[in-house]
Amino acid sequence: MPAAPSAAARPDRRHEVALAARDTVGVGMGYLPLGAAFGVLLATSGLAWWWAPVFSVLIYAGSMEFLAIGLVTGGVGLAQVAATTFFVNFRHVFYGLSFPLLKIRSALGRLYGVHALTDEAYALLATKPQQGLTGTRVLATQVICHLYWLTGSTAGALLGARLGLDAEGLGFALTALFVVLTIDAFRAAPDLPTLLVALACAALALVVAPGSMLVIALTAFVLVLIARFALGTRRRAAPAATGEHHLATAPAEPGTRPVRDGGARPREDQDA
Incomplete structure (x- = not known):
């Protein structure tokens, strides 16, 4: 049996989490105000503030969460909700082709990795060298991004419910975030x-x-x-x-005859 890797050979989990935290700073700068905009919109649409963390944990798909507010408050049927969700999140089918999900070893971790596969997590992880990427770093990146969104949406819902804030114009944070992620991805792999x-x-x-x-x-x-x-x-x-x-x-050298494998052998009838 092969020997188990030594403690020095194993990747330091705390170091991997620290790397993930560093990588997700830019995402957090976009997720916090955008999540707050979602929370404010949810609160001003007549839903209780606690629906924000529920949506953020169970749905966790930025654009779909914004649409879900109108679908829930408008009493839309399940068939239309399913069709809308399919078309809005159809891009995730392509993300799965190159997302490093197999780096995660546990089945539960992979299930969460599929659930937390957002545009930003994909942009951060799919462009990194796969040989140096670990399951800990993949999961930590997704968990930290999720926490950013959960924090922003809950804070926005609480503020929107108490202060009557307006979310107009804050939605542009999503577009700005995508632009920054595209530039970073191009710099990493021009x-x-x-x-x-x-x-x-x-x-x-x-x-x-x-x-x-x-x-x-x-x-x-x-x-x-x-x-x-x-x-x-x-x-x-x-x-x-x-x-x-x-x-x-290729033509054979004088005094030889060609064979099918490309080599040549001397003629048997040649004495000198």
């Missing part, structure tokens, strides 16, 4: 062609179907990436196949 393809897909979807822009843009982007990967694989395979072909058909 890839101008991919960025331009993403912008082109978004612009095209916005023109073709503004109401379903996100679903169409992400679908088109994934299809382009698959085609680009297949084309790159074919181009890399072509030189190797060409080289093998040249080797198999």
